[in-house]
Amino acid sequence: MIRTDDLVKSFGNVRALDGLSLHVEKGAVYGLTGVNGSGKTTLIKHLTGVMLPDSGSCTIDGMPVADNIIVKERMAYVPDELYFFGNYTLSGMRRFYKGLYPTWSDERYRQMAADFGLPENSRINRFSKGMQKQAQFLLSLSARPDVLILDEPIDGLDPIMRRKVWGWMLKDVADRQMTVLVSSHNLRELEGICDSVGIIDKGKLLFEGKLDDLKGKAAGLSLEELFFYEMGGEQA
């Protein structure tokens, strides 16, 4: 489903991605983790077509992501740094998303809006950070994407809202085989929702595998323990 092969990206003298190859199967919830500056966000920006690689490829269902409207119509992205048009309300953003995504569902939007309890006609830039995150989830999931990419999605969300967000997301995974790639530092949270994980460091993938396999092969290590092991930490 999601695949990168030998992805290389440099910023000046810094090699942010260093021949990174990653595979995410359809319907999987893939957790991506790594230390700060390891290249997670850079990788995600390549997966969403925001950045162009120096070399290597990045495809979804065999199609290149960059500048590909067909792929992007099936993909939604919840970035770490949120952006809404200035002075726009939730209903204004709904109108914009609806015009862009052919799979947009008003019904899903109404259901989620009712569940989250967000005011539709207030300016989003007056929302709290957590509410803005909810709004982004609401818009992204209402687009009914086949692929959902999340960059530090639960920052700013309270535990109740986290559960709601994961609930809506996992419902789509179960119902529609939606593929999710989620980047986070919260290993416990990832362990709870992911079926596959990748650990990235210095632009390279140190580990990639299913959590079930991990439990078998690594003698019951938790994801956190595995992380420290892969990073060479003493706690492993």
Added chain:
Amino acid sequence: MKKNKFFSGALFAENLRRFWPVSAVGLFIYFLSGPFLILTKSVRDNYMYGSVLNGTAGGAMLNNLNFGFLFVHLVLPVVAAVCVFSYLNRVGSVAALHSMPLSRRTLFVTNYLSGLALCVLPIVINWALLSLCGAGLKAFTARALGMWLLVSFTIALFVFSVAVLACIVSGNTVIATLTGFAFNFLVAAVWVCMYGYAESFLYGFEASDIFPQITLTNPWMRAIYCGFTYEGTLRAWHCLVYIAVAIVIAAVADILYHVRKLERCGDSYVFGWMQTIIGFLFAFAFSTMTGLVLFRGIGVWAYVIGFAIGFVLGQMISLKTFHLFSRKTLRNLIIFAVLMALIIGCFALDVFGFEKKVPDPQNVQSVSVEGIWTGSGYRAVTFKTEPSIENVAAFHREILEQRPDEVYEIMPARHSHFTLRYDLKNGTKLTRQYSVESEFVARCESFTKLLQSEEMTGSITGLASIQGEKDFYATRDFPFSLTASDASDSRSFSGAEGQDLLNALINDARYGRMTTVWARQSLYSVEMTVRREFSDKAAAQEYFSSFYGFVNIDSYDGQAFIGRFSFQINGDCKETLEFFEKAGFGVTAAPGTDQLIGVIFGSEEAEGNHIFSLDYIPQSEEGMAVLSSSDMLRAAVEAGYSGKVSESCRWMSVCDTQGGRCVSNYTMFIDIEKLPADLKAAVEQYVK
């Protein structure tokens, strides 16, 4: 598999929703500057209405000579471009929009079109309002309104496209805005700099046509130029060319958008080569400014200082840091310094042989020489015969032989300008302009031959047969009130008397007496007016131009065209002076009142300090000799009438002293070497 989609209706609509206030402000200014002015009777009745409508359909307003229109035409497109492409300058917005189902082409085309719509909508609405107002008041023709719409659209499209290009290459909103304006005038600015260098270093470089040429680089400037000249407004084909150029610029912007590295948002410039170009432009601009202004004072250091300032500023802005000590900056410094040295060196050493180029007379079709011929101001005479062309070329070579060492100090105190315009047989043109000392021209053999050429003498003698009502208006250049008490300063001649005057003028002109006017004190100005009916202006132009090559059509009085031709009379013009003497309009060098004094200045600096500010009765002092007796003043005036221009010439101001101050201040040119010995000695006590 990819889906080709160039336009997103959703994004277009959202852009209009988000940025409509920009258009609304533009429309408001258009409205205040146009329809509101027309509709408001109180305004219509005062002077503004006249200046806006110019009294005619398609007047100043439709020629875009309107501050409000000009302001919006320039500012709105830049602001609109910055607004619609501002998402490129922030990490969040770049990520959000580029991860959506929009390709880079879709984003570019849609944003471009929506920004353009924001600029064009106010223009269209204003055009509709002007049409309504114009129809009611019968102020504008439909054609003039249509042209305003086309020209305004062209300006908006061009300025907007350039601003979009600036937004694509820059990475933050402030730089994008500044660059948006700067790019629109970049070509013009570089052109002006190059003209500045050429004028400073190349002897003979002619820069008088710079403004019309430079305005071609941008329709906004061109519209202003056309509005202020007879052209009125841009031609339709001008607009088509500008539109084509704007489309090319937009295409370049689109290509750059495709290769733009989005991760560089927030940087001043997102392409590495832009940093180099902008850095060099800063160094070049500052070096040029200080160099051209201060070169006379501090020499080459003027360029070095400006270069250093511009380099540091340019690097700070493009790198967004005060820390400039790096290998890269050192490399840029060396490259830029070498480039600047090359540019200045090319001009200073005239590596392309500009100065020495004098066309071979065999290759010249015709040559027009603009200068003072009969004292009628700067006029061009065209020479077509082989001997005359050879004489012009010889005159040209003689001018080059006396080239001053430093071109920028070539303005002699007593000088004359000559512009030589060669039309070569291969279809090209060559133009040179020189300021040369009047004395040099007076002794230049080739120039004397030119004065006696077939073209000059033939045209001058032909003036005797010019048909139409002829009137002559003669004025003493030295005001009568300072010379005599029983005649007026000016007089008209017509009929037979006028014909006699014309014959005298022609005889003086044909023997070249009048052509020494720039080296002599002028005694009279004579203006000939010829009034004659013609079928149209072209016929009038053709007829008048056959006499001496430059009888100007001055006006049309409803029935006939009026041509004017003027002569400047000096002490050599014997026949004309005799005519005036017989007609009782002779020159007297006899100041008639003791109220008059003469002040001879010792230097141009002294002239500058005193000549216009004699609000007191001056006394002799170092650098300024005062002649207070009638005899002394008379002798000085006589010397002024007869003397030719030389190094020993000085300006004398003759003042009518009343109430403790000088009034009726008038100046004349005198040669102190020609003064009687005792007067000369008296003057030389103060003036060397």
